[in-house]
Amino acid sequence: MNKKKNxxxxxxxxxxxxxxKLRCCKNCHNYTALREEKCTTCGKPALTSVQExxxxxxxxxxxxxxxxxxxxxxxxxxxxxxxxxxxxSAASGIAMITLLLVVQRKALASRTSIELSKMFVRDRxxxxxxxxxxxxxxxxQENEARSYELMREVAVxxxxxxxxKVQILLLQSLVLRKDMDLxxxxxxxxxxxxxxxxYIGELAKIKRELIKDRTFQYVxxxxxxxxxxxxxxxxxxxxxxxxxxxxxxxxxxxxxLARYARKLPKDRFLRLYxxxxxxxxxxxxxxxxxxxxxxxxxYQWDADFQQIKPRSDIHDV
Ligand SMILES: [Zn+2]
Numbered sequence: 001m002n003k004k005k006n007x008x009x010x011x012x013x014x015x016x017x018x019x020x021k022l023r024c025c026k027n028c029h030n031y032t033a034l035r036e037e038k039c040t041t042c043g044k045p046a047l048t049s050v051q052e053x054x055x056x057x058x059x060x061x062x063x064x065x066x067x068x069x070x071x072x073x074x075x076x077x078x079x080x081x082x083x084x085x086x087x088x089s090a091a092s093g094i095a096m097i098t099l100l101l102v103v104q105r106k107a108l109a110s111r112t113s114i115e116l117s118k119m120f121v122r123d124r125x126x127x128x129x130x131x132x133x134x135x136x137x138x139x140x141q142e143n144e145a146r147s148y149e150l151m152r153e154v155a156v157x158x159x160x161x162x163x164x165k166v167q168i169l170l171l172q173s174l175v176l177r178k179d180m181d182l183x184x185x186x187x188x189x190x191x192x193x194x195x196x197x198x199y200i201g202e203l204a205k206i207k208r209e210l211i212k213d214r215t216f217q218y219v220x221x222x223x224x225x226x227x228x229x230x231x232x233x234x235x236x237x238x239x240x241x242x243x244x245x246x247x248x249x250x251x252x253x254x255x256x257l258a259r260y261a262r263k264l265p266k267d268r269f270l271r272l273y274x275x276x277x278x279x280x281x282x283x284x285x286x287x288x289x290x291x292x293x294x295x296x297x298x299y300q301w302d303a304d305f306q307q308i309k310p311r312s313d314i315h316d317v
Contacts, residue, residue, distance in 0.1 A: 004172075004173060004174060004175045005144060005145075005173060005174055005175065006174075006175045007143065007144065007145040007174055007175075008145065009145050009148065009149065009174065009180045009181065009182075010145075010149055010181075011181035012149070012152055012153070012156075012181060013035070013153065018156045018157055019050060019116070019120070019157075020049065020050075020051065021033045021153060021156060021157060022049070022050045022127065022157070023047040023048060023049050023050065024047070024048060024050055024053055024123075025039040025041065025042060025044065025046050025047055025048075026046040026047075026048050026053075027039065027042050027044040027046040028041050028042040028044070028046075029123075029126060030042070030126065030129075030130050030133075031123065031126055031127045031130030031131070032047065032130050032133075032134055033130070033131055033134050033153050033154050033156075033157055034134050034137065034138075034150055034153060034154075035153075040133065040137065041133075050116060050119060051112070051116065053119065054112045054113070054115040054116040054119060055108075055112050055115075057115040057118075057119075058108055058111035058112040058114070058115045059108070061111065061115070062104045062107070062108065062111060065100065065104070066097065066100055066101070066104070069093070069096050069097055069100055070093075070097065072093070073089065073090065073092075073093025073094075073096070073097070074093075076089035076092075076093065077089045077090050077093070128158075131154050131157060131158055134150065134153070134154045135151065135154055135163070137150065138150035138151040138154065139151075139166070144170050144173045144174060145170075145174060147170055148167060148170040148171060148174070151163065151166060151167050151170065152167065152183075155167060155186065159186070161189050161190060161191070164186075164187050164188075164189055165189065165193065165195075167187055168187055168189075168193065168195045168196050168199055169195055171187075171199055172195050172198060172199055176202050176203075176206060177206065178206045178207060182203065182207055182210065183210070184199075184200070184203055184210040184211065184212075184215055185210075185212065185214050185215065187199070188214055188215065188218055192222040192225045192226075194225075194229055196218075197219075197222070197225075197226045197229060197232070197235055198229075198231075198235065200215060200218075200219060200235060200238075200239060201231065201234060201235030201238050201239075204235070204238030204239050204241060204242050205238060208238075208241065208242035208245065209245070211239060211242040211243075213249075213252075215239070216239065216243060216249065216252070216253050216256070219235075219236065219239045219256075220253065220256050223236065223256070233263065236259075236260050236263075237260050237263035237264060239260075240256065240257050240259075240260035240261065240263070240264060240268075241264055241265065241268040243256070243257055244257070244264070244268050244271045244272040244275065245271075247275050247279065250272065250275050250276070250284075250287075251282060251283075251284070254283075254284050254285050254286075254287040255285055255286060255287065257272065257287050258285065258286040258287040258290045261287065261290050261291060261294055262290070262294055266299070266302075266304075269291075269294065269298075269299070270299075270304055270305065272291060273291050273294075273295055273299075273305065273308060274308050276288055276291045277291075277308050277309070277310055278308065278309070278310060280310045
C-alpha cells in the first residue's frame with residue numbers, strides 16, 4: 001500500500017433487517033445482496049426481494065386453508081340428508097370461512113416470517129453461493145472504493161475474518177475522511193493485524209466516536225504488538241485520546257491511560273485531568289498520580305487548567 005487514493009465512499013444502504021438486502025431471481029433462483037438490475041447469472045430482470053417472495057408464499061398457503069374449509073362445507077352440504085341439516089352445514093361453513101378470513105388477515109405477517117425462515121433453511125446453499133458470487137464481483141472492481149462498498153453490502157450477511165481483512169486492506173488504500181460513512185466494530189478481527197491497527201489509528205484522528213469498548217479491548221490485548229509497529233505509539237496515544245471521551249472509559253481503561261497520558265495532546269489531557277480531578281473518590285489507580293505528575297511538569301501555569309477543582313470541594317455533598 002504505497003499511495004493512497006482520494007475517492008468518495010458512498011454511504012451504505014440501510015435496511016431494518018439484514019435479510020432485506022437479499023433478492024432472489026424468479027427465473028433461475030439465484031440469490032444476490034447487491035443492487036444490480038438484472039440477474040448476473042441468467043441476465044433476466046427477475047430479481048425480487050425475499051420478503052415479497054415470502055409474502056406471496058404465505059398468501060398461497062393461507063388460501064389453500066380457505067379452499068379446504070370451502071371444500072369441507074360443500075361436502076357437508078351435499079351429504080346432508082335433511083333440509084335443516086343442509087342449512088346448519090351451510091351456516092356453520094360460512095361462519096368458519098368468515099372467522100378464518102379474520103384470523104388470516106391477522107396471521108399474514110407471522111406466516112410471512114415463517115415462510116421467510118423456511119426459505120432461508122431450504123436455500124441455504126444457494127444463498128451462500130450467491131453471496132460468494134457477489135464477493136467475486138466486488139473483488140473484480142477496478143475501483144477500491146466501489147469494491148469496498150459492494151463488499152460491505154455482503155459482509156452484513158456473512159461475517160468472517162477473511163472478508164474483514166479484505167475490507168480493511170481496501171479501506172487502507174483510500175484516503176479516509178471525517179465525512180465518510182466508516183465502520184469499525186464490525187471489522188474487528190480476532191487476531192492481531194497491523195493494517196487494522198493502522199486503521200484504528202486513523203479513526204482515532206478523524207472519527208474517534210467509532211472507538212468503543214471492543215476496540216479498546218482489542219488495542220489493549222495487542223498493545224505490545226502495536227507498540228512495536230513503526231508509528232505504533234501514535235496509534236496507542238490516539239486510542240488513549242479517544243478513551244477520555246467518557247468518564248466510564250477512563251475508569252475502565254485507567255491503567256492503559258496511565259501508560260499513554262504523557263503522549264496526549266493538551267486538549268485531550270485537559271479532559272482527562274478534569275475527569276480524574278473532579279472525581280477524586282473513584283478508583284483511578286496509577287492514573288491519578290500520573291495525571292498529577294504531568295500536570296505539575298507541563299501545565300501547572302496553564303490558564304485552562306486553573307478552573308479544575310475536585311467536585312466534592314465545590315458542592316459539599
Ligand atoms: Zn436469474
